[in-house]
Amino acid sequence: MEKVDMTGNREKIYNWFKTFSNTTYSCNVVMDITKLVEITKASDTSFFINLLYIVVKGLNSISEMRMRLVNDIPVIFEDINPAITVMTKSNTFENVRFKNQDAYQTFYKIAHENIERAKNQELIKKEAYNPDDCYDEYYITCLPWVEFTQLTHPIPDDKSSQSIPRICWGKYYEENGRYKINLNITVSHMFVDGYPLSQTFKKIQELLDNANKYLK
Numbered sequence: 485m486e487k488v489d490m491t492g493n494r495e496k497i498y499n500w501f502k503t504f505s506n507t508t509y510s511c512n513v514v515m516d517i518t519k520l521v522e523i524t525k526a527s528d529t530s531f532f533i534n535l536l537y538i539v540v541k542g543l544n545s546i547s548e549m550r551m552r553l554v555n556d557i558p559v560i561f562e563d564i565n566p567a568i569t570v571m572t573k574s575n576t577f578e579n580v581r582f583k584n585q586d587a588y589q590t591f592y593k594i595a596h597e598n599i600e601r602a603k604n605q606e607l608i609k610k611e612a613y614n615p616d617d618c619y620d621e622y623y624i625t626c627l628p629w630v631e632f633t634q635l636t637h638p639i640p641d642d643k644s645s646q647s648i649p650r651i652c653w654g655k656y657y658e659e660n661g662r663y664k665i666n667l668n669i670t671v672s673h674m675f676v677d678g679y680p681l682s683q684t685f686k687k688i689q690e691l692l693d694n695a696n697k698y699l700k
Contacts, residue, residue, distance in 0.1 A: 510670035542688035548680040567621040570602035
């Protein structure tokens with residue numbers, strides 16, 4: 485974690501949005517996941533984990549997505565970890581977090597183990613969903629039952645929490661022989677303007693188009 489110098493051209497924008505009670509905004513983009521679906525079916529692997537790996541890899545490639553407000557200081561992390569929601573036996577959700585892994589096979593194994601453990605929980609753990617010091621995370625969830633076109637997240641008043649991107653995707657669908665999915669990314673305007681957000685979507689799409697290269 486390193487401090488980010490917000491002086492210069494970015495200072496005015498950062499200070500302006502920092503005055504907002506809610507600094508976040510979101511964007512929903514239709515992504516082409518045809519190659520990812522084909523690879524997932526051929527390998528009999530988890531679609532969720534495969535997409536999770538691609539999304540986290542894409543997010544981490546954009547520096548602004550790794551910026552956070554910690555103790556009122558703007559910082560950047562070298563690598564950010566996934567924090568995901570998993571449906572348990574009681575049809576409630578548990579938060580699952582683990583260290584990000586660059587190697588796909590290692591990522592898949594750790595994600596699968598943690599997800600299966602949470603799925604088999606009878607009771608939700610008593611500790612807080614999101615510890616106060618977990619800033620090196622992306623909050624990631626999905627709605628695999630619906631094809632949404634718009635989505636909003638509950639946003640706390642705490643600006644440090646607001647600086648953590650929230651990601652959600654819906655049920656994938658087929659259109660003209662291609663598989664598509666709606667991907668929502670919610671970010672804080674203190675750090676992420678429209679250009680880096682658009683670059684994030686483009687990077688994720690690039691990874692999806694070359695999924696056979698990364699999911700080995």
